[in-house]
Amino acid sequence: MDKKQLLRRALTTVSQAAQNFDRSLMVALFHAKLLFVLDNFDAAERECRRALRIETPNDPNWDDIPPMAAPGADSDARVSYVKKQLRVLLKQIIVVAALYWSSMKNAPQGQHVVSVTVDTLHAHYDGIDKSAAKTISDATRFLKNQESWSFWICLNSRCDGKKFPDTSSLWQHTCSKHRDELWGKLQSLIDPEYWENTSQDDHSLVGIALSRQSDTFLLPRVQDMFECLLLSPSVGIQAEPFAEMRQRKCREGSEILGSIREKLRMLPKDTLSTEFQECCSGIGKLWLKFLEVTVVDYREIILPLARSYQWIELKKRIPFYLNHPGSRRIGFADANIDIICAFCSSAVKANN
Structure with a gap:
């Protein structure tokens, strides 16, 4: 001492x-x-x-x-x-x-690390990052209303990132509000199942859930946080801002749509030819890629925000444990x- x-x-x-x-x-x-x-x-x-x-x-x-x-x-x-x-x-x-x-x-203290109330997380970021705090509010409200973390966005700037719960509603909106003579040709070539909701759970994002009873984010997979930190210790846990994510997805989605339009214009007239079948297969793959790119999963942003807060809370609790009578002292190898x-x-x- x-x-x-x-x-x-x-x-x-x-x-x-x-x-x-x-x-x-x-x-x-x-x-x-x-x-x-x-x-x-x-x-x-x-x-x-x-x-x-x-x-x-x-x-x-x-x-x-x-x-x-x-x-x-x-x-x-x-x-x-x-x-x-x-x-x-x-x-x-x-x-x-x-x-x-x-x-x-x-131990009971550990439970405080694996969960954080929505209000606590919002208040934490409201003081340091207003946009992150707004994203937390938007994500919570969307999840409660739609029972889902994910949605698709309209790429047209006039729609200002309008959200759609599935791909079929996105397609209906695109055909009615942003008409293009090529959309009919595209629909005739794509397998009908591709128009259904193709959203699949990203297993890297299952480390967060929302408890409706206590209005609390649950983060049980603490090991994921340590793995993330050890992979990039000098960077830490960072979340891509929602606005930047939306801009990126709109840009990438627009590029894919441009490639689809070009393939549709060059589509061979002979529907029985090998070239026609190969072109259709390429268009189908591009469409699936378009759906994967334009889906937004709020967990992509909320999970790292919650993990960052979780990491701060964990570090705060260590000194209390180290100074508690009977606790085992952790050795400091390099800082003698x-x-x-x-x-x-x-x-x-x-x-x-």
Whole structure:
């Protein structure tokens, strides 16, 4: 505990140094490790990510203190070494959280991690991202009204992304509101079953459900969160904004429709020819691809938003567990508290 008190006193000095020398990778790495051994995992993670985003760092240099703290034949090699250490620390944070979760998942505290009320999630994002908060409200309302997470969108800009619950209603709307002489030819060539609702569950998105009784998002597959974090520790959990997703799908869908139109115009007149059959097969595949591209599943956005909140909540709970009497202490492999104390002693003396 005497070491922890020393480190807490030093943290103010080190945090100020990280702010003053915001392009220093060496200070950032030290700051992140100090936060880590003080069990402030969320701040340590944020400092690691901030440091990794520095494009032209001021250090490490040949004259680092201690000398050659970052080995390497040239500047690029030394910078690469420090950034590798930052990534290692990010992975350690994830591993510590995974160890904590394995100890607590069956305890009552663990239930607070696998669920979040709609109101809580909305309030969290309303303070930091209004568009994400609106998407949460829209998705919840749509799910309750339609009993589905997914819908198809009209690509025409005049419809402003109008939603349709199935492909048949999308097709009827397209034929009546956006007439084209080629639509009749397309319908005569496509297998009738292709006009039905072709939506299939994406198994990568089944990690979230909405409890209608408690108005709560359920996130039972916590392991998926750890896998996502370990695959891209320096990026973390990110959700594609709904507006960007809709624009992307409209752009990709329009390109596919353009290819379908071109094939329809070049369709051979001889319906018995091999060329005609091959062209029809190609059109059918393009149509299925069009339906896959233009479907929007709210889980694609809500799941990472909820996972990100879940990750923050998990990190908050670890220190309470670590400091609880009788809990087993998790080892810190790379951030050795004795080594950090040696540096912090000098920092505190200098500050006093």
